[in-house]
Amino acid sequence: MTQDEAKQLVAQRAAALVEDGMDVGLGTGTTSTMFIHALGARVKAGLKIRCVASSDASHNLAASLGINILTLPELPQLDLYIDGADEVGPQLALIKGGGGALLREKIVASASRRFVVVVDSTKLVPTLGRFPLPVEVIRMALPLVQRQLADLDLNPSLRRQPDGSPYLTDEHNYILTCACRSIPDPERTAAHIRSIVGVVEHGLFLHMASTALIADDDGVRELKP
Numbered sequence: 001m002t003q004d005e006a007k008q009l010v011a012q013r014a015a016a017l018v019e020d021g022m023d024v025g026l027g028t029g030t031t032s033t034m035f036i037h038a039l040g041a042r043v044k045a046g047l048k049i050r051c052v053a054s055s056d057a058s059h060n061l062a063a064s065l066g067i068n069i070l071t072l073p074e075l076p077q078l079d080l081y082i083d084g085a086d087e088v089g090p091q092l093a094l095i096k097g098g099g100g101a102l103l104r105e106k107i108v109a110s111a112s113r114r115f116v117v118v119v120d121s122t123k124l125v126p127t128l129g130r131f132p133l134p135v136e137v138i139r140m141a142l143p144l145v146q147r148q149l150a151d152l153d154l155n156p157s158l159r160r161q162p163d164g165s166p167y168l169t170d171e172h173n174y175i176l177t178c179a180c181r182s183i184p185d186p187e188r189t190a191a192h193i194r195s196i197v198g199v200v201e202h203g204l205f206l207h208m209a210s211t212a213l214i215a216d217d218d219g220v221r222e223l224k225p
């Protein structure tokens, strides 16, 4: 099974978790895009739900598929949030934000009673950190934050667009990508990053996921923290 086939499988399984009357958070990224398409097909077949998205891209996709999509201020409490991840470590500690949407993803996840992470099995790791950790930063604070992340040996570099211009998030902030290599103590790293003035949010999602659905050649299995 290819990675895309595994993503498709787990996206379909996640769409089957959604029930009539639910308020659902929509993630961002390729797996979430597949999930939103699967959900759109169920809505077309009569499923009645309301949704909030974690990015402009997912919001627009959901709207184009006829999904009833609102904003978080309109729908501040959600039943279920479905999203992918870049890495899934022990206790379902996650690195997220490879798609640049970590801030809104963390906000929507924290507004949801259940957060189900949907990944192919290549995302499972014994220790977080091989995937570069994104940190969202207020633009005027960039040099200050970059220096302090470097002092923590987190090897930050500014995320750029293919044309070389700085990448801007949906909230118009910059992203510093930290080539940490290994994060043996995610709580400690999260606390260090959070203490830096000018950091808006980081891509470590700790104690947030309720369940992970992991797809590989053997099908989809469920992991709990």
Ligand code: 5RP
Residues within 6 Å of the ligand: 027, 028, 029, 030, 031, 032, 083, 084, 085, 086, 095, 096, 097, 098, 099, 100, 101, 102, 105
């Ligand atoms: C976007 C994310 C994504 O969930 C993460 O990057 C995984 O993406 P994909 O499903 O494309 O592998 O955090 O900000």
